[in-house]
Amino acid sequence: MQFSSIVGQGEIKQRLINTVKENRVSHAQLFLGPEGSGSLALAIAYAQYVSCEDKSDHDSCGVCASCRKYQKLVHPDLHFSYPFFAKHKDDTALSFIEQWRDAIIKHPYLSLDIWRGYLDAENKQANINIAECHQIIKKLSFKPFESAYKILILWLPEYLDKTGNALLKIIEEPQPNTLFLLVAQNQDQILNTILSRTQLVKIPCLNDNEVKQYLINEHHQTEHAAAEIAFLSDGNLTEALAMLNNDESSYHDYFLKWLRMCFSNKGLEIVDFVDVLAKLGRENQKNFMRYGISYIRECCMLLAGAGNLVHLPAKELDTAQKMISVMSLPMAAAISELLEKAHYHVERNANPKILFLDVSLQIVKILKFKTIPQGTHYIPN
Template sequence: MQFRDIVGQQAIKQRLLATVRENRVSHAQLFLGPEGSGSLPLAIAYAQYVSCEDQQPEDSCGVCASCRKYQKLVHPDLHFSYPFFARHKDDTALSFIEQWREALTAQPYLSMDIWRSYLEADNKQANINIAECHQIIKKLSLKPFESAYKILILWLPEYLDKEGNTLLKLIEEPQPNTLFLLVAQNQEQILNTILSRTQLIKIPALTYEEVKAELIKRGQTEPAAAETAYLSSGNLTEALQLLHQQDGKGYHQPFINWLRNCVVNKVPDIMSGFVEQIAKAGRENQKNFLRYGISYLRECCLLLAGAEELVHLPAAELETAKKLTAFINLPMAEAISAVLEKAHYHIERNANPKILFLDVSLQIVKILHFKMLPAGTQYI
C-alpha cells in the first residue's frame, strides 16, 4: 500500500512523511478516523514508507524488496492484530492471518461487517483476547528481522477489554525500533490507559467530491457516483457497498414520487404502486432508500435554515429540493425525518416491509396535511 493509492487525506500524508524525513517517528501512534476515511490504509502506507529501502520525497518506492513484501502483506517485520471470533481460548490473530490478508487485499477500506463475512462468526462476539495480547508481547520482544523497524498495526483497539492493560508496559517502553500503529474509529471506547500512551493523529471523513471522484475513477457514471457519494456521507467503504446494492435506478426519483403521492393523498396509488415495489426491493435497498430520504430531508432543512452554502446535492436534486422547501416547513421536514429513522430501525429488525411502508406513508400524509400546507401550494 502506497500513499498514492489512498483517496484524499493530503494533509495527513504530508504530516506522516514529515515525521520520517525529520526523524520524529513516535513509537506509539493512534490513527483515529471514522469508517471509510482511510485510516487503515494510511497506517499500512506509513509502515511501508518507514521500512522502504529507497524512500522517495512523497512516497515509498514500491519496487524494493521491502515494498514488494509489504504489498503482499508478508513482510517479516510487519505484524497485524485485529478483532476475531475465537473458536478456542488459545486462538490469536495468527489463526486467521490468511483470511485477514485476503480481506485486506480485496478491500483496503475494511469495515467490521466486511471482516465478519470472512470469518465463521456465528453468534460469537468479536474481541482481542488475552492470548492475542500475550502473542503481541512475544512477537515484539524480538529484534527486527530485515527492516530498521518492527511494526505492529493494531486495528480497532476498541475491542481490547481490560486485557489491553497487559500491553501498557510494552507500549510505554517498547524494544528499540519498535512501532505501535493503532487504528481506531471511536475514541471513547478505547482504554484511557492506552490513549494516554499514544500520539493522536486525527483523520477526517472524506469529502463528497473526493468520494465522487474515486467512484468515477472506478468506472461509475457521474449521476450514480454523485448520488452514492452523497448517500455515503464521506464513508468510502459504504459508498463501494452501496454501488453493489443499488439496482442502477437510484433513489432520488422514487423518493420524490413517493412524496408527491403523499402530498396529494393518493393512498390507493401508494398501496398498489410504491408499497408493492419497495417490498420487493430487498432489505438492503429498503434501508438505503430510507437513508437517502433522511439525508435528502437534512439538506432541505439546511435550505430552510438559509444555509444553502452547506448543501452538497447534485444539480437536479438541488433544484427539486428548492421546490420542496417552497411548501414544506422545518417542523414538517424534521417530523418526516424522524418517521424515516424509525422505519430504518424497524427494517433492520426484519419488520414486514408492506405493513411498514404503508404505515410510514400514512404518517407522512398526516404530517403534511395536519401541519397545514400553505394556500396555493405548487406541488413538486
C-alpha cells in the same frame, strides 16, 4: 501499499513522511479517523515507508524486497490485530490472517461490515480477546527479522475490552525498534489507559471533490454520477464504493413507495413492504437508510427556502418538491431523526422486521396524523 495509492490526505501523508525523515517516529501512534477516510490504508502505507529499503522524500519505492512483501502483507516484521469472532477461547487473529490479507488487498478502505462478510459471521459480536492480547505480547517480544522496526497495526482498538489493559506495559515500554499503530474510529470507546499512551494522528474525512475525482478517474463514472455519489457518501469512500454496486434509483423508488404507504396509512401493504426490507441484508438496509436520510435532508433544505443548496437529480428534485407539499420542516426533521436512529440500530444487529415496522408506524403518525414526537409523546403539528 504506497501513499500515492491513497485518496487525498496530502497534509497527513507529508506529516507522516517527515516523522521518518526527521527521525521522530513515535513508538505508539493512534490513527483516528471516520470510516472511509483511509486511516487503515495510511497506517499500512506508513509502515511500508518506515520499512522501505530505498524510500524517496515522497513515498516508498514499491520495488524493493521489503515493499514487495508489504504489498502482499506477508512481511515477517508486519503484524496485524483486529476484531474477530472466536469459536474457541484460544483463537487469535492469526486464525483469520488469510481472510484478513484478502480483505485488505481487495478493500483498502475496509469497514467492519465488509470484514464480517469475510468471516461469514454477520450477526455475531466482534472483539479482541485476551488470547489475542497475549499473542501480541509474545510476537513483539522478539527482535525484528529483516527491517529496522517490528510493526503492529491494531485495527479498531475500540473492540478491546478491559483485557486490553494487558497490553499497557508493552505499549509504554516496548522492545527497542517496536512500532504500534492503532487505527480507530471512535475515540470515546477506546480504553483511557491505552489512549493516554499514544500519540494522536487525526485523519479528517475526504471532501466531496476528492471522492468525485477518484470515482471519475478510477471507476470511470460520469461527472454527474460521481458528484451525486460523493455528495450522498458525505466523505466516506467506503460508502461511496458500496454505492457503485447499488442502483440509487431503486433506493429512490423504494423510499418514495414507503413514504406514500405511510402517508396513506396502508397497514397491510406496510407489513408486506417491511418483509421485503428485512430480506435485503444489512448492507443494503444501511444504504437504504442512508439514502432516505440524504433525501429527507434535501427536503429540509427546500422547506427552509435553501433550494440553491439542494443536490438532487431532476427526477428526485421533482418528487421532493411534491413531497414538501404534505410535510412541514419539523415533520421532515422528525422523519430524518427516525431514519438516523434506524440506521444506528441496523448497524447493531436489530431485528429488521421489528425495527422497520416500528419506524413505519412512527412515520405514519408524522405524515398521516401530523403528530411530531416530543420526548415520549406525540404533539399535533
